[in-house]
Amino acid sequence: QEDNFKNVISHAKEYGFIFPSSEIYDGLSAVYDYAQNGAELKKNIREYWWKSMVQMHENIVGIDAAIFMHPTTWKASGHVDAFNDPLIDNKDSKKRYRADVLIEDYAEKLNQKAQKEIDKAKERFGEAFDEGQFVTTNARVMEYKAKQREILERMARSLGNEDLADVKALIEELEIACPESGSRNWTEVRQFNLMFGTKLGASADSAMDLYLRPETAQGIFVNFLNVQKSGRMKIPFGIAQTGKAFRNEIVARQFIFRMREFEQMEMQFFVKPGEEMKWYDYWKETRLKWHLSLGLGKENYRFHDHEKLAHYANAAADIEFNFPFGFKELEGIHSRTDFDLKAHEQYSGKKLQYFDTEENRNYVPYVVETSVGLDRMFLAVFSNSLVEEALEDGLTRTVLRLPSVLAPTKAAILPLVKKDGLPEISRKIVDELKWDFNVAYDEKDAVGRRYRRQDALGTPFCITVDHQTIDDETVTIRHRDTMQQDRVKISELRAIIANDVSM
Ligand code: ATP
Secondary structure, three states: OHHHHHHHHHHHHHOOOEEEOOHHHOOOOOOEEEOHHHHHHHHHHHHHHHHHHHHOOOOEEEOOOOOEOOOHHHHHOOHHHHOEEEEEEEOOOOOEEEHHHHHHHHHHHHHHHHHHHHHHHHHHHHHHOOHHHHHHHOHHHHHHHHHHHHHHHHHHHHHHOOOOHHHHHHHHHHHHHOHHHOOOOEOOOEEEEOOOEEEEOOOOOOOEEEEEOOOOHHHHHOOHHHHHHHOOOOOOEEEEEEEEEEOOOOOOOOHHHOOOEEEEEEEEEEEOOOOHHHHHHHHHHHHHHHHHOOOOOHHHEEEEEOOOOOOOOOEEEEEEEEEOOEEEEEEEEEEEEOHHHHHHHHHHOOOOOEEEOOOOEEEOOEEEEEEEEHHHHHHHHHHHHEEEEEOOOOOEEEEEOOOHHHOOOOEEEEEOOOOOOHHHHHHHHHHHHOOOOOEEEOOOOOHHHHHHHHHHHOOOEEEEEOHHHHHHOEEEEEEOOOOOEEEEEHHHHHHHHHHHHOO
């Protein structure tokens, strides 16, 4: 698994998807730049989300609010007082950890131990092995799994307490359960606010303290009534937004999984009080379907229902994805009640109420939110798509099996040789297709090597122009995943590509 993750990171760099930020200055920790192909892939994911949320829903509209917001916003939202991470320092290694992440890692270790037992049994009993039965009868697997569950439940409880002593006690106990991770010497657990502060204005005394937004959601809440009135929206309706958010994560790691500057794709759905659970269930299901539509494999997703709820929520679940380092949160679905709108009413002194014409009364709507990290989506899609494939002739090829709709380049046009007018015909095909698709032209190296390069970039189609093309206006079109090649008319290319790459 670890090797696989290293491959993901080096492939992302080698093929122009993601570079460490400011690399010539040795980089900046947990900050990354999206490169030429990464920016395309990221844009395509954003668009795929936007289309399915905004374009496909008559009652959802999209906005683009500013990153800077009035500082009182973050008082009202609770971020000034409650947006904290529990931190613990190791006195020996001088390393700092997020207590909840550390505990989850221990829980995952126990899960892996259980999985190892299952794998061993599979080897021993082969075909006839019944995993389900084994899991319920094998004492050791049961013990690991039960312990893993217990840990997560206890973590949820102890993080909810003001006094974080329980959290430290749990960590110390876990070291004993996982002796291979070595003994450690911990400080107390402390809370740390995650917001980045900055200043607005030049002169020192008149400057206003601001925060970079830690989530995009608040830009939607403060605009709720503006959008509702100007768009004549009727409840239930949604407001969607994508954009940068900033968190001073102490333990930023795992490549683009946890960064200090990242992008969110959020949608707040405003509903009648009392109907929030219906919509919460609806959005849980709808969002899972969206993920499944990309075809990365049903087995790679699972729900995690929260027991410990944030200060604003009455129900919350994560959609977790099987990343190269295990199942982790990809998206959150939260029933946020009327907490945010009521808080903004209180702090601003302005009414944020909806007039329901059917019921002839005013009320503050309840909110169900879906919030997915664009960078995490990128990592999910990218890591899942990267495969090393054994070929019939004993060779291997690296192929990035991206969903075609997300691929940065949809087709590469390749003249078989750099002469006899083949480059000119190829350029003509590029000029025709580029109005509809992002296409590439490549004439360097033998055609086999060019195919491999496009495989590694995730390009669904390679179109090769050869001498026969001069006679009959046909080309070969090669499919990335099957490597099958068909001879088709140039005039058919657009329809063939469109059929595969559209939503
Ligand atoms: P985590 O528990 O992993 O810190 P969270 O529960 O704080 O995440 P939310 O506040 O629910 O996350 O944010 C919604 C989504 O934004 C997450 O599901 C995730 O995809 C993304 N996200 C949050 N923090 C980061 C980050 N530091 N880097 C990249 N994506 C992030």
